[in-house]
Amino acid sequence: xHSVFYSLHEFMLHTESLTYLVMLISLLGFLGFFLFLTDRxxxxxxxxxxxxxxxx
Amino acid sequence: xxxxxxxFLGWMGAAGxxxxxxxxxxxxxxxxxTGYPGSMGVLHDITRCVGCRSCEAACNQVNNLAAPTKxxxxxxxxxxxxxxxxxxxxxVNRYESSEPKAAIPVFRKIQCNHCLEPACASVCFVRAFKxxxxxxxxxxxxxxxxxxxxxxxxxxxxxxxxxNEPLTPRVLKCTLCAPRLxxxxxxxxxxxxxxxxxxFGKRTDLIQIARERIRNHPGRYLNHIYGENEMGGTSWxxxxxxxxxxxxxxEDLGIKPAPELTAGALSIVPMVVGLWPVLLTGVFAMNxxxxxxxxxxxxxxxxxxxxxxQRKAQTQLTQALDKAKKEKDKALEQAEKAKEQAVKKxxxxxxxxTETKPQTKGEGEEV
Amino acid sequence: MSTxxxxxxxxxxxxxxxxxxxxxxxxxxITVLRFTKGLGAVSNLSNHSPWGIWIGFDLLVGVALxxxxxxxxxxxxxxxxxxxxxxxxxxxLTGFLGYLFVVIALHYDVGRPWxxxxxxxxxxxxxxxxFEVGLCVxxxxxxxFLEFTPAPLEWLxxxxxxxxxxxxxxxxxxxxxVLSTLHxxxxxxxxxxxxxxxxxxxxSPYLPVFFFVSSIIAGxxxxxxxxxxxxxxxxxKMDATHLQESDGxxxxxxxxxxxxxxxxxxxxxxxxxxxxxxxxxxxxxxYWFLVELLGFVALPCLLYAMGxxxxxxxxxxxxxxxxxxxxxxxxxxxxVIAFNYHLPVAxxxxxxxxxxxxxxxxxxxLILVYRFIVTRMPILxxxxxxxANH
Ligand code: SF4
Ligand code: SF4
Ligand code: SF4
Numbered sequence: 001x002h003s004v005f006y007s008l009h010e011f012m013l014h015t016e017s018l019t020y021l022v023m024l025i026s027l028l029g030f031l032g033f034f035l036f037l038t039d040r041x042x043x044x045x046x047x048x049x050x051x052x053x054x055x056x
Numbered sequence: 057x058x059x060x061x062x063x064f065l066g067w068m069g070a071a072g073x074x075x076x077x078x079x080x081x082x083x084x085x086x087x088x089x090t091g092y093p094g095s096m097g098v099l100h101d102i103t104r105c106v107g108c109r110s111c112e113a114a115c116n117q118v119n120n121l122a123a124p125t126k127x128x129x130x131x132x133x134x135x136x137x138x139x140x141x142x143x144x145x146x147x148v149n150r151y152e153s154s155e156p157k158a159a160i161p162v163f164r165k166i167q168c169n170h171c172l173e174p175a176c177a178s179v180c181f182v183r184a185f186k187x188x189x190x191x192x193x194x195x196x197x198x199x200x201x202x203x204x205x206x207x208x209x210x211x212x213x214x215x216x217x218x219x220n221e222p223l224t225p226r227v228l229k230c231t232l233c234a235p236r237l238x239x240x241x242x243x244x245x246x247x248x249x250x251x252x253x254x255x256f257g258k259r260t261d262l263i264q265i266a267r268e269r270i271r272n273h274p275g276r277y278l279n280h281i282y283g284e285n286e287m288g289g290t291s292w293x294x295x296x297x298x299x300x301x302x303x304x305x306x307e308d309l310g311i312k313p314a315p316e317l318t319a320g321a322l323s324i325v326p327m328v329v330g331l332w333p334v335l336l337t338g339v340f341a342m343n344x345x346x347x348x349x350x351x352x353x354x355x356x357x358x359x360x361x362x363x364x365x366q367r368k369a370q371t372q373l374t375q376a377l378d379k380a381k382k383e384k385d386k387a388l389e390q391a392e393k394a395k396e397q398a399v400k401k402x403x404x405x406x407x408x409x410t411e412t413k414p415q416t417k418g419e420g421e422e423v
Numbered sequence: 424m425s426t427x428x429x430x431x432x433x434x435x436x437x438x439x440x441x442x443x444x445x446x447x448x449x450x451x452x453i454t455v456l457r458f459t460k461g462l463g464a465v466s467n468l469s470n471h472s473p474w475g476i477w478i479g480f481d482l483l484v485g486v487a488l489x490x491x492x493x494x495x496x497x498x499x500x501x502x503x504x505x506x507x508x509x510x511x512x513x514x515x516l517t518g519f520l521g522y523l524f525v526v527i528a529l530h531y532d533v534g535r536p537w538x539x540x541x542x543x544x545x546x547x548x549x550x551x552x553x554f555e556v557g558l559c560v561x562x563x564x565x566x567x568f569l570e571f572t573p574a575p576l577e578w579l580x581x582x583x584x585x586x587x588x589x590x591x592x593x594x595x596x597x598x599x600x601v602l603s604t605l606h607x608x609x610x611x612x613x614x615x616x617x618x619x620x621x622x623x624x625x626x627s628p629y630l631p632v633f634f635f636v637s638s639i640i641a642g643x644x645x646x647x648x649x650x651x652x653x654x655x656x657x658x659x660k661m662d663a664t665h666l667q668e669s670d671g672x673x674x675x676x677x678x679x680x681x682x683x684x685x686x687x688x689x690x691x692x693x694x695x696x697x698x699x700x701x702x703x704x705x706x707x708x709x710y711w712f713l714v715e716l717l718g719f720v721a722l723p724c725l726l727y728a729m730g731x732x733x734x735x736x737x738x739x740x741x742x743x744x745x746x747x748x749x750x751x752x753x754x755x756x757x758x759v760i761a762f763n764y765h766l767p768v769a770x771x772x773x774x775x776x777x778x779x780x781x782x783x784x785x786x787x788x789l790i791l792v793y794r795f796i797v798t799r800m801p802i803l804x805x806x807x808x809x810x811a812n813h
Contacts, residue, residue: 006089006090007187008316009178009315012322013550026329139470178551180546181554182538184548199546200535201541204473204533207473211617215470216470217462217470220461220463224534225461225462306619309619310618314616317618318552318615321552324608332600333598339501340503340593
């Protein structure tokens with residue numbers, strides 16, 4: 001998918017649109033990855049909330 | 057070599073207007089962008105303009121705009137500096153030269169410059185403005201929200217707004233007569249100019265023409281084609297005998313294409329999206345860990361304290377028990393002793409009593 | 424529980440209610456004019472000055488002053504300053520209302536307000552910073568709404584939904600900070616496209632950074648400022664925790680604001696140096712720039728620091744109001760006062776009284792809605808049924 005760009009504006013329109021898609025995916029991906037990363041911690045992920053002084 | 061309107065139609069065929077723009081080499085996808093090959097423009101030779109306002113009249117007519125209050129033949133309007141409005145996509149202004157040698161007034165036509173990298177298109181968040189392949193920068197009112205950012209951005213202060221339309225205001229400006237170009241006609245203003253101060257053609261050709269004029273008449277022209285590089289280049293080009301600043305064309309715009317002005321800020325956005333969550337979760341996790349460690353330490357301290365207390369209590373208890381036992385033993389011993397003594401005493405007493413006082417026996421029994 | 428809690432003065436003819444009523448009537452009148460006669464009838468906007476105070480004040484100042492939401496929730500939830508927990512709800516509420524009224528005010532300014540979602544439906548003008556601002560504001564308004572929902576849900580007694588909303592706090596906070604960083608800075612970046620129109624002392628490639636950093640200052644100061652206002656008005660609504668924490672909060676936020684102001688001052692100086700604009704300081708615009716830089720950045724920085732050192736809450740509260748005024752000044756300078764500096768005075772923009780009228784109308788509506796909410800929902804006090812979470 002290599003198109004020819006005649007103007008900087010056209011080029012940026014293309015790359016910026018893709019960048020927005022990348023950003024969307026990366027945000028969701030990060031959330032998923034973070035859950036994956038902390039899944040086996042002794043704290044449950046739901047416990048990552050503040051204001052919870054549920055421990056003894 | 058100047059292309060007049062009379063030669064226009066013949067020339068049209070050669071330029072191949074209307075044919076698709078060749079997607080060929082030369083157009084780089086990175087770095088330098090040169091614009092659509094073969095796109096059109098207009099060269100405005102300010103030295104030829106006489107301020108007759110014929111272009112204004114033609115523009116008004118071809119765009120079906122409302123008739124002005126003063127007729128186009130009335131040249132007194134030139135006494136004021138005017139700007140484009142939503143009822144006049146082009147205006148001609150008169151500028152008195154400050155230079156004493158050329159005490160004659162000069163005139164300049166103002167309209168959209170159809171930038172190669174339009175600021176208006178770069179900032180429009182619904183892409184209502186578009187640089188078309190043939191040159192005109194066109195506006196699509198069917199998507200425009202009316203935020204007027206395009207007007208803020210245009211370095212030439214061209215787009216105008218229908219401020220008195222309550223619900224369907226549009227942004228209006230010169231179209232380079234795109235509809236007429238489709239029909240193979242010249243832009244209205246170019247066709248109407250009696251002095252051939254306006255030349256329509258391929259932008260690349262216009263630059264050649266302008267260069268030639270400068271070379272042939274070095275005394276007449278400044279050695280600069282305004283619009284060749286300003287803001288990354290414009291489709292409308294200007295030649296002048298007086299500094300461009302004195303005819304209302306800003307000389308401080310630089311040659312950076314408009315999108316480059318915001319490219320830096322835009323490039324930071326994905327960096328923030330990519331790294332901020334990492335950073336913030338990191339800080340959060342660190343604080344959480346600190347809290348956890350603090351809690352653990354506290355718990356440990358408590359546990360230790362409790363253990364210590366328990367140990368102390370235990371020793372105290374055993375000691376106490378020991379002591380108690382000893383005391384008990386001792387007490388028992390003493391009690392035993394006491395008992396023995398008492399018994400002994402009693403027996404002794406009883407022995408004496410039986411001899412002398414018999415009542416004391418009762419006392420001895422009570423003990 | 425809510426009905427008895429209605430503020431004593433909300434239905435009476437106090438001077439405040441009288442003036443507010445008058446403003447609302449005038450505001451409605453201008454609204455009708457705007458949507459029947461067009462922008463031209465109610466504003467002094469022109470082709471050269473297409474953005475006036477509805478953008479300069481309602482949008483730029485509005486968004487900057489609503490920064491308290493993300494600043495406070497970031498401080499408490501991300502940076503672990505749990506001791507300021509009671510400040511989160513009022514700050515999030517003001518943030519939410521601030522953004523809500525920013526969006527409402529935009530409906531007056533843009534030509535076809537019902538097309539405001541177009542950028543995300545038909546437009547995708549991704550090269551525009553306004554696209555980015557619009558996207559972030561839309562998303563952040565949603566985030567603030569979700570962050571705020573526990574309060575009305577507690578009020579309505581919908582425990583399950585409320586607990587779900589509370590669970591999202593962390594994700595929402597981080598997402599909110601990301602979005603705020605983006606659009607606060609992008610509001611400054613909007614002006615990057617017009618180096619030929621904005622005075623060089625205010626135009627800088629660092630504009631987005633200036634806007635972002637000053638939004639933190641605005642957020643901190645606004646939380647203090649608002650706190651002292653609602654202390655006067657809604658003292659009876661505050662619970663012991665809130666009252667207890669509020670003094671510490673004023674001190675802490677005052678100290679933080681002093682620090683950030685020091686940083687902001689530094690980068691402003693860097694901005695002048697990088698642009699080589701020192702010589703411009705001796706022009707009239709230069710004097711005006713110095714008023715802003717010294718009077719509304721350096722001075723409050725010093726005052727905050729003194730207040731924090733001497734534990735002088737009164738001084739800090741005063742400085743907060745002063746700083747808020749400085750933010751207003753800065754945003755108006757960039758968008759209106761130093762914009763189009765090259766035009767002759769006669770062509771410059773000055774707001775029409777009806778433009779000011781709409782801005783005042785918006786602020787009044789915001790205050791009225793705020794009052795409605797804090798007199799009913801658990802904002803300034805912890806809801807007795809949900810104490811465990813406070
Ligand atoms: S002159 Fe202005 S309106 Fe015309 S294309 Fe350039 S930026 Fe757009
Ligand atoms: S006013 Fe219309 S054309 Fe101009 S930037 Fe806004 S949406 Fe685009
Ligand atoms: S090109 Fe057409 S629209 Fe533009 S100024 Fe000339 S006549 Fe008017």
